[in-house]
Amino acid sequence: MVTSKQGADAARASAGPRKGRPEPRDREATRERILAAVGRVLARDGFSGLGVNSVAREAGVDKVLIYRYFGGIEGLLDAWGEGAVFGSAGRRRAAADAPSSPADRAAAALAAYARDLRAHPEALEVMRWELFEENVLTRRLAERREAAGLAGLRSLGVPRARAAAVDLPAAAALLSAGLLHVALRARTAPDWLGVPIRTEAGWARLERAAAALARALLEGPGAPRRPEVTP
Amino acid sequence: MVTSKQGADAARASAGPRKGRPEPRDREATRERILAAVGRVLARDGFSGLGVNSVAREAGVDKVLIYRYFGGIEGLLDAWGEGAVFGSAGRRRAAADAPSSPADRAAAALAAYARDLRAHPEALEVMRWELFEENVLTRRLAERREAAGLAGLRSLGVPRARAAAVDLPAAAALLSAGLLHVALRARTAPDWLGVPIRTEAGWARLERAAAALARALLEGPGAPRRPEVTP
DNA sequence: TTGACCTGTCACTCGACGGTGACATAACGT
DNA sequence: ACGTTATGTCACCGTCGAGTGACAGGTCAA
Numbered sequence: 001m002v003t004s005k006q007g008a009d010a011a012r013a014s015a016g017p018r019k020g021r022p023e024p025r026d027r028e029a030t031r032e033r034i035l036a037a038v039g040r041v042l043a044r045d046g047f048s049g050l051g052v053n054s055v056a057r058e059a060g061v062d063k064v065l066i067y068r069y070f071g072g073i074e075g076l077l078d079a080w081g082e083g084a085v086f087g088s089a090g091r092r093r094a095a096a097d098a099p100s101s102p103a104d105r106a107a108a109a110l111a112a113y114a115r116d117l118r119a120h121p122e123a124l125e126v127m128r129w130e131l132f133e134e135n136v137l138t139r140r141l142a143e144r145r146e147a148a149g150l151a152g153l154r155s156l157g158v159p160r161a162r163a164a165a166v167d168l169p170a171a172a173a174l175l176s177a178g179l180l181h182v183a184l185r186a187r188t189a190p191d192w193l194g195v196p197i198r199t200e201a202g203w204a205r206l207e208r209a210a211a212a213l214a215r216a217l218l219e220g221p222g223a224p225r226r227p228e229v230t231p
Numbered sequence: 232m233v234t235s236k237q238g239a240d241a242a243r244a245s246a247g248p249r250k251g252r253p254e255p256r257d258r259e260a261t262r263e264r265i266l267a268a269v270g271r272v273l274a275r276d277g278f279s280g281l282g283v284n285s286v287a288r289e290a291g292v293d294k295v296l297i298y299r300y301f302g303g304i305e306g307l308l309d310a311w312g313e314g315a316v317f318g319s320a321g322r323r324r325a326a327a328d329a330p331s332s333p334a335d336r337a338a339a340a341l342a343a344y345a346r347d348l349r350a351h352p353e354a355l356e357v358m359r360w361e362l363f364e365e366n367v368l369t370r371r372l373a374e375r376r377e378a379a380g381l382a383g384l385r386s387l388g389v390p391r392a393r394a395a396a397v398d399l400p401a402a403a404a405l406l407s408a409g410l411l412h413v414a415l416r417a418r419t420a421p422d423w424l425g426v427p428i429r430t431e432a433g434w435a436r437l438e439r440a441a442a443a444l445a446r447a448l449l450e451g452p453g454a455p456r457r458p459e460v461t462p
Numbered sequence: 463t464t465g466a467c468c469t470g471t472c473a474c475t476c477g478a479c480g481g482t483g484a485c486a487t488a489a490c491g492t
Numbered sequence: 493a494c495g496t497t498a499t500g501t502c503a504c505c506g507t508c509g510a511g512t513g514a515c516a517g518g519t520c521a522a
Contacts, residue, residue, distance in 0.1 A: 025488060025499050046363060052480060062501060067481075131415050132277060132359055142420060149424050170440035173424040177416070178409030184362050185408070189373060193380050193404040209401035216447035258469070284509055293471060298511075 031069050033059045038080045043121040046187075047129040077137040102158040103218040107211030109152055110175055114207050117183040128184050149176065158218060166217055175210050182206060262300050264290045269311045274352040277418075278360040308368040333389040334449035338442030340383055341406055345438050348414040359415050380407065389449060397448055406441050413437060 037059035041050050052073055056063035070076035100108075117124060123141075130138040153172055186197045196202035268290035272281050283304055287294035301307040331339075348355060354372075361369040384403055393399075417428045427433035 027499070030499080048363065051478095053478075063480085064482080064502095065500070068499085072481085128363055130419060131362065132279065132419060134419050138419075146422065146424065153424070166443060167436055167440050169425050170436040171444055173413065173426045174406060174409035174437060174440055174444065176409075177412035177423060178405035178407075181408035181412035181415075182404065184412075188361060188363060188365050188369075191377065192408060193377065193384070194400050195404045205398055205401040206405060209398050209405055212397055213402055213405065213444045213448055217444055261469080282509065283511080294510085295472090295512080296470070299469085303511085 027069070030059075030061060030065060034061060034066060034069065034076065035080055035083070037061075038076065039122045042125045046125050047133075074136050077135065078140070081137045081140045101219075102156045103215045105156050106158075106172075106214040106218060109156070110179065110210040110214060111207040113176060114179045114183070114203060114210065117180060118203065124183060127180060128187075131184075162218070171214075171217055175213060179206065179210060258300070261290075261292060261296060265292060265297060265300065265307065266311055266314070268292075269307060270353045273356045277356050278364075305367050308366065309371070312368045312371045332450075333387045334446045336387050337389075337403075337445040337449060340387070341410065341441040341445055342438040344407060345410045345414070345434060345441065348411060349434065355414060358411060359418075362415075393449070402445075402448055406444060410437065410441060 034055060037055050038050070041054050041058050045054070050073075052063045052066050055073075055076070056066055066072065066076055070079055126137060126141050129135075130142055149172070150169075153169060156168075158168055182192050182195075182197050185192055190196060190198050195205060197206070265286060268286050269281070272285050272289050276285065281304075283294045283297050286304075286307070287297060297303065297307055301310055357368060357372050360366075361373055380403070381400075384400060387399075389399055413423050413426075413428050416423055421427060421429050426436060428437070
């Protein structure tokens with residue numbers, strides 16, 4: 001050894017004492033630490049700050065382990081995506097299944113979606129990511145979301161004729177995209193068209209507006225205004 | 232000179248013969264070339280590909296000139312933002328001013344907005360940028376857009392009482408955000424909730440859906456349902 | 463003509479990143 | 493007790509982007 005400038009590498013852990021105890025060698029535990037670090041980096045720095053170096057640093061682990069255990073960033077993200085990232089589809093589904101009119105179910109589903117968005121910053125980051133790059137993770141999650149969204153749409157139970165007349169998928173696409181976009185935008189701006197998007201009050205307005213739009217569309221002129229007993 | 236590896240720099244122009252004629256020295260022309268390059272790089276590679284090096288390369292110019300003439304990337308973007316980036320606010324305004332019902336004007340404005348989005352890729356890129364970073368350019372354009380959007384909203388001429396009842400700003404925020412988001416998403420995905428977002432047909436559906444949502448909200452129960460004379 | 467200034471070129475530093483080879487040592491089966 | 497393997501550490505490499513100092517060749521006024 002040439003006792004060189006002990007420069008180490010940029011990926012060396014910068015936090016936490018790792019020289020003291022050698023940390024018991026446990027592949028599984030290390031894997032978990034790395035996976036957990038992905039979520040933290042993502043939520044804190046966004047996808048642009050995500051890389052072999054930063055994750056290794058965050059996990060307090062040498063970056064070579066990422067290559068060994070996951071084969072690189074690709075595999076790491078793939079493994080991370082396995083875990084339930086967007087776990088609350090169940091809640092949305094439940095909201096959509098509540099016994100009421102299709103319009104009510106749509107309104108409830110939109111509100112639940114809005115709340116989910118704000119409750120899952122890492123998932124939000126992945127969706128931001130989807131907006132300008134494709135990779136293993138974004139592809140996988142986007143597929144999942146498309147499927148879940150379409151299923152939710154069907155479970156609204158809007159009568160076929162009416163759904164076709166109003167182009168339900170297009171309207172749902174717009175409203176969901178709108179909520180998502182505003183949630184994303186909150187990271188870099190406090191308002192959108194004058195509506196505060198970082199406060200509970202602002203989001204209450206947005207949820208109400210989404211619900212009102214959905215209701216107006218589904219209960220609009222020509223709608224079967226009879227009290228519906230839907231399955 | 233040590234006749235080193237002729238490595239030159241990464242910013243050296245890679246296209247176009249610049250060794251032949253020395254290109255007449257003209258500060259203004261060079262400035263323009265740089266500014267034009269910004270738009271091209273932005274539209275082609277997105278904001279992530281935007282940098283001193285890439286712009287200089289694209290312009291066929293040495294990067295040091297960017298520092299000399301603009302003081303760096305910040306100043307360059309600032310100067311670029313001076314130029315009319317989103318020039319068609321006039322069209323939207325015109326659509327909104329057309330003599331018809333507020334609902335019709337809203338529908339027309341949304342459709343015009345959707346068309347503008349797809350017609351201005353560099354502007355779209357800047358909006359993508361706004362979603363995950365703040366800088367001179369994004370701040371400036373976001374302010375402009377907020378102002379224009381609010382003005383457009385007022386020019387719809389929705390009766391005060393009704394506007395308050397339906398929370399017009401929130402609804403408009405959702406719909407405009409939805410259109411924008413779908414336009415952004417088109418760069419990385421072909422569909423959104425099953426709706427094709429890269430085809431004219433898909434966009435026609437989205438425009439109709441946006442219009443229908445706006446109409447349903449503004450003409451909904453309680454709306455002045457008198458037969459309107461629409462062109 | 464000459465000197466000051468301006469435009470443009472070039473070579474270089476610095477830092478961060480992705481990626482790899484070589485090594486030390488703990489854990490484990492024999 | 494021993495050798496093998498797996499786990500983790502460290503020092504590198506090449507690349508790329510931001511930023512800078514030095515310089516060559518025009519341009520123009522005195």
